Amino acid sequence: MNHLVQQGKVLYWGTSEWSGVEIMEAHRAAEKFRLIGPTMEQPQYNMFERDKMENEFLEIFKNVGLGTTIWSPLASGMLTGKYNDGIPKGSRFALEGFDWLKDRWVMDEKVKKVKKLSELATKMGVSTASLSIAWCIKNKNVSTAILGATKKTQLFDNLKALDVAAMLTPDLLDKIESIMKTKPKLPDY
Amino acid sequence: MEYRRLGRSGLQVSVLSFGSWVSFSKQINDKVADELMGIAYDNGINFFDNAEVYALGESEKMMGRVLKKKNGTVHLILFLPKHFGDGGEKIINPIKPAAAVSIWWKPAMKRCNGCRLITWICSSATGPIKIRPLKKRYGP
Numbered sequence: 143m144n145h146l147v148q149q150g151k152v153l154y155w156g157t158s159e160w161s162g163v164e165i166m167e168a169h170r171a172a173e174k175f176r177l178i179g180p181t182m183e184q185p186q187y188n189m190f191e192r193d194k195m196e197n198e199f200l201e202i203f204k205n206v207g208l209g210t211t212i213w214s215p216l217a218s219g220m221l222t223g224k225y226n227d228g229i230p231k232g233s234r235f236a237l238e239g240f241d242w243l244k245d246r247w248v249m250d251e252k253v254k255k256v257k258k259l260s261e262l263a264t265k266m267g268v269s270t271a272s273l274s275i276a277w278c279i280k281n282k283n284v285s286t287a288i289l290g291a292t293k294k295t296q297l298f299d300n301l302k303a304l305d306v307a308a309m310l311t312p313d314l315l316d317k318i319e320s321i322m323k324t325k326p327k328l329p330d331y
Numbered sequence: 332m333e334y335r336r337l338g339r340s341g342l343q344v345s346v347l348s349f350g351s352w353v354s355f356s357k358q359i360n361d362k363v364a365d366e367l368m369g370i371a372y373d374n375g376i377n378f379f380d381n382a383e384v385y386a387l388g389e390s391e392k393m394m395g396r397v398l399k400k401k402n403g404t405v406h407l408i409l410f411l412p413k414h415f416g417d418g419g420e421k422i423i424n425p426i427k428p429a430a431a432v433s434i435w436w437k438p439a440m441k442r443c444n445g446c447r448l449i450t451w452i453c454s455s456a457t458g459p460i461k462i463r464p465l466k467k468r469y470g471p
Binding site: 143146151152153154155156157158181182184206207208209210211213232234237240275279284285286287288289290291292293294297298300301303304 | 378452
């Protein structure tokens with residue numbers, strides 16, 4: 143990594159799905175040997191997967207800085223509400239070889255939560271997808287949320303997340319919290 | 332579009348970005364990819380995620396073809412190729428850790444039609460390339 147940067151082949155290097163401890167070990171080794179440490183990490187982040195971004199990495203953000211290019215803001219489409227009534231053809235859960243995504247996400251309890259989330263989105267006059275993406279970028283430690291749209295309509299809708307983020311008041315965020323109940327519990331001391 | 336600094340680097344990335352995992356080559360073709368990347372770019376997206384392991388290199392090639400056609404209009408491309416994926420995909424170049432980095436760079440550039448690679452991401456499935464080689468190579 144250091145060589146690629148020093149040779150000018152890339153400007154920065156980063157990690158994907160490393161733990162907080164591993165990232166800090168890279169920083170420790172880099173500092174010790176006067177090399178260039180990682181700039182960013184690509185973790186999964188969405189309303190169901192929150193621990194790294196809202197717990198594990200907090201001290202890293204504060205102490206050495208860490209950009210994040212979060213993947214799966216829609217939990218493979220789960221948070222669009224498209225799986226609320228089963229798996230549609232052509233969706234990524236229907237693809238061969240990606241069943242593990244389905245096993246991970248299609249669970250009754252999660253669908254129940256997404257249904258409630260969809261109700262909230264309807265009340266706000268926005269799509270469940272744009273609400274879910276907006277929720278991700280409300281977290282200031284997110285540098286960028288990666289979209290995986292396969293259709294023009296999806297992409298245009300995803301882009302509306304910018305406006306929806308501006309609508310998300312603390313009240314609304316609390317409401318989402320009460321639906322999802324996935325906030326990592328931090329120690330009180 | 333809102334832009335945020337990528338960690339403590341000077342890079343300003345768009346808060347929404349466009350990625351090709353699963354979708355490119357498996358779900359969409361060149362024409363659709365062209366259209367979607369065009370919309371993304373026109374809306375201020377300056378970060379495009381990709382990796383060698385996405386569709387065994389096909390995803391990079393597709394993005395490369397699309398970008399080549401847009402030559403002259405796209406100014407800032409942030410590519411994030413990763414060594415290995417964790418999506419159950421096969422590895423194209425299973426190279427031993429020590430020499431790996433430089434060997435990977437060239438073919439990735441070729442697949443992407445020589446686009447600018449800004450950040451190189453090292454994925455978790457990489458195991459050996461992570462910490463140990465750092466110590467091995469530069470250790471006391």
